[in-house]
Amino acid sequence: MTPLPRYLTAALALSLMAASAQADSTENSLITAFSTITSLEDGWEPMEFPKIDRHSRYQLTDDDGEQVVKATTDNSASGLIARVSVEPGDSLILRWRWKVSNVYEQGNARKKEGDDYPARIYVAFEFEPDEAGFFERAKRKTVEVVFGEELPGNALNYIWANRLPVGEIIANPFTDTTMMVAVNSGVTNTGEWVTVERDIVADYRKAFDREPPKLVGVAIMSDSDNTGASATAWYGDVSLVKPD
Template identity: 40%
Template structure:
């Protein structure tokens, strides 16, 4: 299977999950670190299999809320890799995921209907502990093989919130490599490029809309930009991400 298929998509938190026996219930903030420092633990850079070039992740100063603070910057030039964070969260109790992001420009070739279009100016992955016994025989076999090869418990379902191009904001569909990852287009096109944009999503409702069933526990989150298929170059910025209870 292609490295950008099932195994490539679900390896996002492989290294990060091993960092702690008890994954945290909160997402470590970038804003508490100094510009130029490494992203705070348990965030960890995760290269992707069979992808030659990696993104560059740096902490810089910006003004997402109108005041200076430390944010994450991702530079992607014909590259792909993620910054991953393990979690242990019940989405029924804390369903609201919020963040701000900014992109230099959309990826012109972005289109979740085509494998060659599986590139985005910015992505936020949410990974779930979906029961293996509910998967098809082929999906169970792929998961079992991946776990043997990589020696880790791998997530079996994921939502990918993306800044896309071909699809309008609000579109939901399967990843072109695997339907265990469902794409959710949050922003689209160049209208808001260069601006900080606030996002607030109910991940439990989005999982239900994407997969047609209740959301299992959240095991991790990851942020990325992605340009290895199209060969384009983009920069993305992320403010702190938060998982919160309903207000």
């Protein structure tokens, strides 16, 4: 048997190592993997918003032999959320892979009318009343009474940005309790699978300049209600792991 060239051997070894790391990440994850479920109700539930009647569509599909979630958004907004209750500690690793068909011409993370993304990962934290002012607490209580659900506090949004440079963190144009983190940007890599890994604790400290409270949810979301655009996104397994 003819031995493989050295560069092919090295590439194969790296591929096997990456596959092994992803398998370990999925196995130890605090979130149910898309590749293992038979229904989107297995560990996930709809995340919808007041006054938004057009919802994005999510479905399980096969992509190159692996089960993923396909999201379709057309002048719409909604997500899928996995509820958790996790003390972040010193480090909390969020890892996922995603693919998008396109970004939005009118998308702009700095403006309300441009606050849409073909794909985002929404990380919600427990509300800290001691950190909020009187009017913020009163507003939240009113919303909770009307909609019958306790609202989360601060949030990190990892976005496939339309024009915001990769690495930038800015406040959402609607609320400074949500910080937008650009992990991909523009048309580069559209149509390709991209793997992202973030330390939520480190990002929260940088975004809010304090330690994070309890993590209460991780969601996927594809939206286009502000720009009126459309896109398709695919989400592979999203894993949440506490390092040993």
